Amino acid sequence: MEKKFINARIKELRKSLKLNQTEFGARIGLKTSAMSKMEQEGSPITEQSITLICEKFNVRRDWLTEGTGEMLQETEDTLFASFVERYHLSPDDQILARYLLQLTSEERQMVIRHIMEVSELLRKGRAMAAMHDQGLSLEEQEAAEIAAVREKYRAMKDDGTAPANVSNSDTPAPAEVLNPEIERKAGQYRAKLYAQDKTRQILSGSDNTATTSTNEKSRP
Numbered sequence: 001m002e003k004k005f006i007n008a009r010i011k012e013l014r015k016s017l018k019l020n021q022t023e024f025g026a027r028i029g030l031k032t033s034a035m036s037k038m039e040q041e042g043s044p045i046t047e048q049s050i051t052l053i054c055e056k057f058n059v060r061r062d063w064l065t066e067g068t069g070e071m072l073q074e075t076e077d078t079l080f081a082s083f084v085e086r087y088h089l090s091p092d093d094q095i096l097a098r099y100l101l102q103l104t105s106e107e108r109q110m111v112i113r114h115i116m117e118v119s120e121l122l123r124k125g126r127a128m129a130a131m132h133d134q135g136l137s138l139e140e141q142e143a144a145e146i147a148a149v150r151e152k153y154r155a156m157k158d159d160g161t162a163p164a165n166v167s168n169s170d171t172p173a174p175a176e177v178l179n180p181e182i183e184r185k186a187g188q189y190r191a192k193l194y195a196q197d198k199t200r201q202i203l204s205g206s207d208n209t210a211t212t213s214t215n216e217k218s219r220p
Contacts (some may be wrong), residue, residue, distance in 0.1 A: 028052040
């Protein structure tokens with residue numbers, strides 16, 4: 001096997017890895033003096049040393065022995081390391097990324113849907129908390145939610161992405177705005193608000209006939 005220039009390539013590899021001769025030699029079981037000799041042009045390189053260098057440093061054998069192709073082989077670890085470096089992933093980010101990469105495509109979609117659902121719940125929770133802090137009644141909270149839906153679909157109508165059942169009116173009625181699925185979810189949301197409002201009344205001791213009568217009107 002032709003060993004011409006292999007010494008220079010070993011030195012090039014070592015420098016690319018930012019290792020000194022002692023550190024590089026320790027990885028393949030050689031002392032510093034042996035490493036120094038290995039990098040001298042014309043010094044013979046054993047097959048064992050070639051194999052160890054390729055295995056320990058993920059080097060392509062063709063590059064090391066013949067100088068052809070790329071220096072390093074691409075493995076899952078090297079590709080992931082490049083990914084980490086490019087996107088500046090923290091240790092926690094890396095754990096999550098490795099977990100997702102180990103899942104099937106279907107499993108990843110399930111995780112993503114779950115994350116989106118949790119995100120939406122958190123958004124609604126923050127919105128409800130803000131409205132509660134403002135002292136809004138149940139009816140006012142419902143009105144605010146409907147107004148938000150109207151605004152959303154009005155924007156969708158403007159850019160041509162609204163469902164076909166949305167009217168051309170500037171102030172569409174809720175029945176026109178909500179498609180069946182959204183209307184079902186809105187009903188569930190109103191029921192939840194009603195239950196929460198009743199619970200607050202009971203806990204605060206303010207649940208009386210008059211209040212009950214008023215809130216019965218808002219029962220979904």
